[in-house]
Amino acid sequence: QGRHIKAKCLDDLRRRDDGTPFVRSRLVAMDFNLFARDDVAAGTPYLFVMRLIVSLANSKKPRGRRQVGLYDASAGFSHAVNDEQLYITPPPGLRRLGYLWQLWKALYGTRRAAQLWQLYLGSMFASAQWVSVTCCPNTYYCLQLDVTTAIHGDDFIAQGVIVSLD
Numbered sequence: 001q002g003r004h005i006k007a008k009c010l011d012d013l014r015r016r017d018d019g020t021p022f023v024r025s026r027l028v029a030m031d032f033n034l035f036a037r038d039d040v041a042a043g044t045p046y047l048f049v050m051r052l053i054v055s056l057a058n059s060k061k062p063r064g065r066r067q068v069g070l071y072d073a074s075a076g077f078s079h080a081v082n083d084e085q086l087y088i089t090p091p092p093g094l095r096r097l098g099y100l101w102q103l104w105k106a107l108y109g110t111r112r113a114a115q116l117w118q119l120y121l122g123s124m125f126a127s128a129q130w131v132s133v134t135c136c137p138n139t140y141y142c143l144q145l146d147v148t149t150a151i152h153g154d155d156f157i158a159q160g161v162i163v164s165l166d
Contacts, residue, residue: 002085029109042114043137057159076154
């Protein structure tokens with residue numbers, strides 16, 4: 001039962017602010033497109049939405065007190081609950097003969113991860129009284145904070161008064 005896919009570890013050499021190197025490792029699934037599916041797409045904000053956010057920050061009152069913020073959700077997809085029965089073969093070094101790992105949360109590299117993350121974010125924004133901008137996928141507005149944000153994957157761009165962006 002369920003689908004079985006492979007996984008691997010990706011290691012990236014990074015540098016801290018002081019220049020010292022470190023390795024960032026993450027587990028990713030290797031779920032390949034073998035057939036067309038309608039349940040894997042995640043909306044992308046339009047380019048004009050990005051321009052609008054920058055324009056609002058520059059022109060909306062109170063002028064001079066608004067700014068644009070860029071944010072990244074660390075391990076974003078893993079917050080979304082997986083709705084398929086998926087099993088992965090762990091990468092070498094983590095395997096035990098005869099064992100698979102069942103995925104309870106979305107994992108980078110699975111075909112539905114981006115859409116599940118988008119649905120999760122939509123429910124989180126809705127529960128915090130943010131309104132989805134109907135004509136623009138992954139774009140939200142909060143009247144109480146007067147903040148507009150657009151999301152692409154796990155990256156956010158937002159405009160608002162500085163204290164509202166914190």
